[in-house]
Amino acid sequence: xxxxxxxxxxxELKAPKGAEGWRDLYxxxxxxxxxxxxxxxxxxxxxxxxxxxxxxxxxDTIMADFAVKCLGQYNTRHLLVxxxxxxxxxxxxxxxxxxxIAVAPEKIPERVPHFLERAGFYFQNWNKLLDNxxxxxxxxxxxLDALRFEPLPDMVxxxxxLEGRGLDNTYYLLENYESALQLCYKAWQYHFxxxxxxxxxxxxxxxxxxxxxxxxPDQAIARMxxxxxxxxxxxxxxxxxxxxxxxxTGVDAALMSGSVEQALAAVAAxxxxxxxxxxxxxxxxxxxxxxxxxxxxSSDKYWIEHLDIPLGYLRNYIVQLGKGITIERPTAQVAAxxxxxxxxxxxxxxxxxxxxxxxxxxxxxxxxPYVENHNFYIEHWSLGVFWxxxxxxxxxxxxxxxxxxPEGLFFLSRNEVRDALWDYCCAWAVGGTPTGPHFWPQRxxxxxxxxxxxxxxxxxxxxxxxxxxxxxxxxxxxxxxTTDRISAWLKGPADSSRLxxxxxxxxxxEGPARVIRSPDELDQILDGEILVAPVTAxxxxxxxxxxxxxxxxxxxxxxxxxxxxxxxGLPAVTATGSASSVIKTxxxxxxxxxxxxxxxxxN
Amino acid sequence: xxxxxxxxxxxxxEQASNHDVSLIGGKCAGxxxxxxxxxxxxPGFAVTTRAYLETLAARRLECEIRTRIExxxxxxxxxxxxxxxxxxxxxxxxxxxxxxxxxxxxxxxxLCARVGQDLPVAVRSSGTSEDMPEASFxxxxxxxxxxxxxxxxxxxxxxxxxxLFTARAIAYRGKHKLAHLEQAMAVGVQQMADARAAGVAxxxxxxxxxxxxxxxxxxxxLGEPLVSGQATPDCFVVDKVLLEPIKRVVAxxxxxxxxxxxxxxxxxxxxEEARRNVASxxxxxxxxxxxxxxxxxxxxxxxxxxxxxxxxxxxxxxxVVLLQCRPETVWSRKASAxxxxxxxxxxxxxxxxTLMAPLASxxx
Numbered sequence: 009x010x011x012x013x014x015x016x017x018x019x020e021l022k023a024p025k026g027a028e029g030w031r032d033l034y035x036x037x038x039x040x041x042x043x044x045x046x047x048x049x050x051x052x053x054x055x056x057x058x059x060x061x062x063x064x065x066x067x068d069t070i071m072a073d074f075a076v077k078c079l080g081q082y083n084t085r086h087l088l089v090x091x092x093x094x095x096x097x098x099x100x101x102x103x104x105x106x107x108x109i110a111v112a113p114e115k116i117p118e119r120v121p122h123f124l125e126r127a128g129f130y131f132q133n134w135n136k137l138l139d140n141x142x143x144x145x146x147x148x149x150x151x152l153d154a155l156r157f158e159p160l161p162d163m164v165x166x167x168x169x170l171e172g173r174g175l176d177n178t179y180y181l182l183e184n185y186e187s188a189l190q191l192c193y194k195a196w197q198y199h200f201x202x203x204x205x206x207x208x209x210x211x212x213x214x215x216x217x218x219x220x221x222x223x224x225p226d227q228a229i230a231r232m233x234x235x236x237x238x239x240x241x242x243x244x245x246x247x248x249x250x251x252x253x254x255x256x257t258g259v260d261a262a263l264m265s266g267s268v269e270q271a272l273a274a275v276a277a278x279x280x281x282x283x284x285x286x287x288x289x290x291x292x293x294x295x296x297x298x299x300x301x302x303x304x305x306s307s308d309k310y311w312i313e314h315l316d317i318p319l320g321y322l323r324n325y326i327v328q329l330g331k332g333i334t335i336e337r338p339t340a341q342v343a344a345x346x347x348x349x350x351x352x353x354x355x356x357x358x359x360x361x362x363x364x365x366x367x368x369x370x371x372x373x374x375x376x377p378y379v380e381n382h383n384f385y386i387e388h389w390s391l392g393v394f395w396x397x398x399x400x401x402x403x404x405x406x407x408x409x410x411x412x413x414p415e416g417l418f419f420l421s422r423n424e425v426r427d428a429l430w431d432y433c434c435a436w437a438v439g440g441t442p443t444g445p446h447f448w449p450q451r452x453x454x455x456x457x458x459x460x461x462x463x464x465x466x467x468x469x470x471x472x473x474x475x476x477x478x479x480x481x482x483x484x485x486x487x488x489x490t491t492d493r494i495s496a497w498l499k500g501p502a503d504s505s506r507l508x509x510x511x512x513x514x515x516x517x518e519g520p521a522r523v524i525r526s527p528d529e530l531d532q533i534l535d536g537e538i539l540v541a542p543v544t545a546x547x548x549x550x551x552x553x554x555x556x557x558x559x560x561x562x563x564x565x566x567x568x569x570x571x572x573x574x575x576x577g578l579p580a581v582t583a584t585g586s587a588s589s590v591i592k593t594x595x596x597x598x599x600x601x602x603x604x605x606x607x608x609x610x611n
Numbered sequence: 612x613x614x615x616x617x618x619x620x621x622x623x624x625e626q627a628s629n630h631d632v633s634l635i636g637g638k639c640a641g642x643x644x645x646x647x648x649x650x651x652x653x654p655g656f657a658v659t660t661r662a663y664l665e666t667l668a669a670r671r672l673e674c675e676i677r678t679r680i681e682x683x684x685x686x687x688x689x690x691x692x693x694x695x696x697x698x699x700x701x702x703x704x705x706x707x708x709x710x711x712x713x714x715x716x717x718x719x720x721x722l723c724a725r726v727g728q729d730l731p732v733a734v735r736s737s738g739t740s741e742d743m744p745e746a747s748f749x750x751x752x753x754x755x756x757x758x759x760x761x762x763x764x765x766x767x768x769x770x771x772x773x774x775l776f777t778a779r780a781i782a783y784r785g786k787h788k789l790a791h792l793e794q795a796m797a798v799g800v801q802q803m804a805d806a807r808a809a810g811v812a813x814x815x816x817x818x819x820x821x822x823x824x825x826x827x828x829x830x831x832x833l834g835e836p837l838v839s840g841q842a843t844p845d846c847f848v849v850d851k852v853l854l855e856p857i858k859r860v861v862a863x864x865x866x867x868x869x870x871x872x873x874x875x876x877x878x879x880x881x882x883e884e885a886r887r888n889v890a891s892x893x894x895x896x897x898x899x900x901x902x903x904x905x906x907x908x909x910x911x912x913x914x915x916x917x918x919x920x921x922x923x924x925x926x927x928x929x930x931v932v933l934l935q936c937r938p939e940t941v942w943s944r945k946a947s948a949x950x951x952x953x954x955x956x957x958x959x960x961x962x963x964x965t966l967m968a969p970l971a972s973x974x975x
Contacts, residue, residue, distance in 0.1 A: 090967060116967075124960075127962070128958075131962070205962075212964075224850060353823065367957040371958065481966050516894065600894070603894070
């Protein structure tokens with residue numbers, strides 16, 4: 009790559025207007041510091057807009073911290089992946105930048121036997137270990153769920169005094185906060201326990217196919233491996249079942265109007281209303297622990313706390329059923345296609361190679377359900393409970409007068425929250441008044457303004473000089489960042505009426521665009537529109553029965569948009585880089601999910 | 612008229628079968644087996660080798676031909692060219708027995724009755740040794756496009772017979788020690804495809820033998836300039852399993868071969884600017900060609916080399932019709948898949964090698 013062709017240095021990039029104080033929002037270790045400029049400027053950093061598409065609040069740094077650290081620990085310390093350590097990170101202008109750390113060539117051989125032993129054990133005992141993983145994760149969820157954040161009482165309970173406990177309520181309050189953080193940390197460690205290996209096995213099958221069938225479309229490989237009954241689709245499937253049941257029990261009309269409370273009350277008044285309401289309640293645990301975001305933001309809305317979201321989708325399904333539209337995913341067709349494709353490729357191989365194909369495919373199919381399903385158990389369920397508990401804590405501090413902002417806590421870092429809690433507890437104990445109510449409100453207001461200013465600004469896709477060739481396997485697999493992709497970024501969009509991306513799910517469709525920049529806008533989508541978004545989350549699944557295709561800025565073959573679209577039989581083009589800013593709602597598009605192109609046909 | 616189809620001078624494609632190569636020649640046998648396999652082929656008939664051989668016998672032409680050929684050596688190019696002309700003149704000037712011309716006329720009239728009056732047809736040589744899996748003997752005989760009327764068809768059939776004795780064919784047989792008179796010539800008479808675009812397709816990637824691909828070459832208009840190497844075609848690579856185009860190389864196509872109906876021939880004309888650098892097939896047409904090629908390969912159980920056209924008069928299958936089909940000869944004789952060195956290790960060893968030799972450095 010030409011030496012002049014490089015991305016800007018973070019040391020030259022100015023803070024967006026109105027966000028000059030943004031560095032105060034994030035911890036020192038996550039910033040580009042002048043003291044280590046030389047090293048940081050010599051590294052190539054790419055923006056992880058796939059997972060953090062918008063700037064994140066100070067508290068939300070916890071997710072970047074834990075995600076990056078826990079991804080790294082498995083490569084570097086648990087499994088000793090021979091060529092790859094973890095991925096280093098920095099926060100700049102509110103966005104997360106990543107830089108993979110390679111292993112020095114001379115250190116690689118000594119890691120090999122360790123890797124073979126450790127990773128080999130996981131592959132050999134995959135299902136047994138995974139069963140145990142589910143038990144461990146349930147333990148985390150239950151422990152998080154059990155945590156209480158209650159206002160401190162006027163008196164320590166009499167029983168505690170009489171039993172000679174010798175501890176007060178602040179001890180438990182502070183302990184519960186630490187426990188919540190630790191449980192979140194635990195969830196993130198478990199998140200990566202199988203993930204890197206899952207991707208590596210997939211990557212191995214992927215590379216094998218690419219050699220046996222040069223230029224085989226990536227989506228062909230994905231479709232051979234991809235699971236059919238994925239837990240990630242369960243929340244949406246539950247809504248579909250509820251829609252059918254609503255028609256069956258005759259509560260459909262009652263559900264269609266008013267607020268959640270009004271609709272549920274109307275259902276309760278009907279003869280078979282109880283039956284439907286029982287099903288509605290039963291579905292919520294655990295399947296409504298489902299965010300319309302990706303679980304990384306305190307602003308994520310989880311269904312279980314916002315029943316209007318699932319009810320909205322449910323109403324849409326009831327309308328579709330009324331029109332005689334099939335709302336079920338074509339699972340039988342997807343399954344039959346998967347078998348056809350696999351069989352046809354296998355038949356093209358000779359007898360020597362076919363068993364290897366089958367072995368690698370078998371391993372990929374064993375490990376890949378984890379790659380798809382972990383998302384529900386960690387991001388949706390575990391983190392959903394974590395965020396719910398932090399909101400509980402926020403309400404406590406609002407009640408204690410620390411701030412009135414309904415989301416104030418999330419404008420503090422997690423360590424500042426610890427200080428605020430101490431402030432609250434200490435003032436309670438000494439019988440004085442805390443400093444927080446004087447200190448935090450204007451700071452939170454200021455930080456909100458800074459966040460708003462950051463959000464107005466689009467991140468640089470990468471920083472500094474890119475490597476000649478991207479060789480880091482996880483960068484390619486998890487983020488879809490290849491040498492080609494980087495050169496496309498450097499070139500910039502050549503022609504705004506034609507975009508190229510990854511051919512993620514086949515088919516050609518024409519229709520009007522609907523640009524969605526946040527999950528709050530999902531209810532604007534009309535039947536037959538083409539969803540254009542920076543990135544989609546799996547929980548957007550219910551809108552996939554309305555749309556005719558998906559176009560995203562970011563995401564590889566195994567990104568959520570790609571997986572869901574293949575599942576729904578919709579064309580998808582991912583990793584276009586700029587579709588959501590170039591395309592305007594209402595423009596007529598032609599999406600070719602086989603060629604990976606998007607054309608703007610008319611305004 | 613006393614001529615009947617039962618004379619075996621003329622056999623409609625759908626009544627011929629692949630076993631009749633000695634009777635209907637390789638090209639017609641290929642078309643007959645395509646029809647039998649359910650592919651869409653423009654209707655037509657074969658003028659059999661029997662028609663040719665009986666014409667030679669009736670006019671005692673074998674002797675004349677043999678004498679001339681034996682008089683020149685394999686290396687005397689000038690003499691070969693001269694006797695080639697003489698032999699061809701001989702074949703063209705001697706009258707064909709009535710029973711045979713009647714049969715050819717009847718074949719054409721029945722085709723017209725079936726498809727349309729004054730039907731333009733392609734008259735193509737169908738030799739008994741070309742189109743064999745073992746030898747790429749393509750392009751040896753003549754082809755006449757946009758022929759209309761029974762007289763013209765008879766005359767073109769005779770031209771095809773004569774093309775068995777071009778200097779090139781004589782030299783080829785000499786070089787390969789083939790007996791000149793053991794080769795017989797059948798002729799295919801087939802409804803002319805009204806080709807918007809046409810070309811060839813192989814049910815494997817000829818550059819590396821990868822059987823998971825279908826490679827299509829395509830030009831505007833008729834496919835002959837492509838087949839004869841006079842035009843640079845567009846090239847499309849399709850994944851055979853998904854039937855998705857994965858590569859498109861669009862060539863500049865300054866000319867196209869189209870019908871010259873008044874003169875019963877074809878003419879090369881300039882392609883207007885707007886179409887010149889545009890793909891000659893839509894994605895839907897690419898998929899349709901691929902689908903047909905895949906079906907043909909499956910029916911014949913071996914990689915195939917196919918000539919096709921997009922017929923403007925047809926609506927089903929995006930207008931794809933097949934004009935010719937023969938077994939692929941180069942890679943078919945090799946092991947079924949290209950031998951690959953890496954990625955062979957199964958299990959954890961394979962995963963390790965994948966991590967060690969990163970994909971991106973091998974991609975693109």
